[in-house]
Amino acid sequence: MAIIELKHVNVDFANHTDKTVHAVHDVNLSIEKGTIFGIVGFSGAGKSTLVRTINLLQKPTAGTIKVNGTEFIKDGQQIITNKNLQIARRKIGMIFQNFNLLNEITVIENVAFALKHSGLKEKEINAKALQLLELVDLKDKANFYPIQLSGGQQQRVAIARALANEPDILISDEATSALDPQNTQQILSLLKKLQQELNLTIVLITHEMAAVKQICDQVALMQLGEIVEQGNLHDIVLRPQSDLAKSFVGGSGAVINTLKSLKLAELKDNEVIYQLVYSMANVTKTIVIDLYHEIGVEVSMLYGNVELLDGEPIGTLLVLVKGNPTKQEATLKFLKEANVTVTRLDEKGNLYG
Numbered sequence: 001m002a003i004i005e006l007k008h009v010n011v012d013f014a015n016h017t018d019k020t021v022h023a024v025h026d027v028n029l030s031i032e033k034g035t036i037f038g039i040v041g042f043s044g045a046g047k048s049t050l051v052r053t054i055n056l057l058q059k060p061t062a063g064t065i066k067v068n069g070t071e072f073i074k075d076g077q078q079i080i081t082n083k084n085l086q087i088a089r090r091k092i093g094m095i096f097q098n099f100n101l102l103n104e105i106t107v108i109e110n111v112a113f114a115l116k117h118s119g120l121k122e123k124e125i126n127a128k129a130l131q132l133l134e135l136v137d138l139k140d141k142a143n144f145y146p147i148q149l150s151g152g153q154q155q156r157v158a159i160a161r162a163l164a165n166e167p168d169i170l171i172s173d174e175a176t177s178a179l180d181p182q183n184t185q186q187i188l189s190l191l192k193k194l195q196q197e198l199n200l201t202i203v204l205i206t207h208e209m210a211a212v213k214q215i216c217d218q219v220a221l222m223q224l225g226e227i228v229e230q231g232n233l234h235d236i237v238l239r240p241q242s243d244l245a246k247s248f249v250g251g252s253g254a255v256i257n258t259l260k261s262l263k264l265a266e267l268k269d270n271e272v273i274y275q276l277v278y279s280m281a282n283v284t285k286t287i288v289i290d291l292y293h294e295i296g297v298e299v300s301m302l303y304g305n306v307e308l309l310d311g312e313p314i315g316t317l318l319v320l321v322k323g324n325p326t327k328q329e330a331t332l333k334f335l336k337e338a339n340v341t342v343t344r345l346d347e348k349g350n351l352y353g
């Protein structure tokens with residue numbers, strides 16, 4: 001069952017030059033209850049504006065928004081009363097890149113703050129706040145001030161606070177972008193645990209495909225206010241259709257860094273760089289050797305990695321293939337028949353062409 005439904009949602013801003021910015025354009029999204037849904041795109045793609053329409057922190061210019069069975073907006077008009085919206089918003093938690101904690105009060109007071117309209121007595125509020133801190137493994141830091149905690153710990157406090165009113169939905173807006181890799185891993189693992197234990201629906205905005213690969217079930221790729229491609233993570237990684245998906249899956253993070261650090265000279269006419277992505281279960285482990293024996297091309301490995309997508313090992317190889325045009329064509333045919341997703345890159349890691 002869809003817990004979040006957006007239909008033909010638009011958000012326009014008038015900017016100072018009197019030109020309209022179409023920050024979100026005709027977006028349709030259906031997010032199933034209990035899933036982790038990633039929204040990925042470069043800076044300025046419209047991700048934050050889009051997710052802020054889910055709790056009407058941003059009113060859309062047009063479209064229909066239904067959350068948890070209640071229509072908030074129909075054909076651009078707000079139909080939920082402000083009072084009911086206030087109540088509905090308590091069931092939509094939110095965490096941000098910069099944690100947004102109050103630094104002058106303690107960790108437990110930060111969490112308790114979110115419960116001030118809950119109708120609970122002070123004692124009950126404190127007990128619940130402590131319980132929430134236990135959930136994020138920070139009970140021992142209850143009386144610390146945010147400033148005394150690491151970034152990862154501060155984000156865990158923010159998560160505890162966001163969960164205070166037992167939300168059905170948690171929106172994470174670049175929540176790991178300011179964290180080091182270790183803290184990023186911890187926060188992503190915590191989000192996964194919360195999804196599983198609380199049947200929480202999580203909308204994860206990020207510009208990092210690695211975060212999406214680690215925990216998302218579904219993913220939408222956004223560019224210039226539009227959703228360019230969406231689907232389940234497995235399909236997007238193994239069969240990206242759009243250039244945007246290819247550049248996120250293919251030319252993403254590690255691959256681009258590898259190519260940059262190699263500082264390859266301009267490729268010769270008979271040299272081509274490919275990124276190969278494949279399910280390890282379906283593809284023979286000897287593809288590089290097979291290419292040499294069967295097609296007669298020379299294959300140099302530039303980078304290799306295996307990662308788990310929902311428990312399934314997915315291999316990524318970056319290879320430089322040397323051979324004349326006929327052999328290059330045969331290479332592509334061979335790889336496609338072997339169920340390998342092939343993306344051609346230039347020597348800097350950009351999509352070729």
Ligand SMILES: Nc1ncnc2c1ncn2[C@@H]1O[C@H](COP(=O)(O)OP(=O)(O)OP(=O)(O)O)[C@@H](O)[C@H]1O
Nearest residue numbers: 013015021023041042043044045046047048049050
């Ligand atoms: N209040 C506003 N007034 C005018 N333009 C805005 C406003 N908010 C956002 N925009 C513009 O809308 C576009 C989308 O911005 P948005 O912040 O949603 O993108 P994003 O994908 O979340 O990027 P980032 O990760 O950098 O925040 C940008 O061009 C931005 O400048």
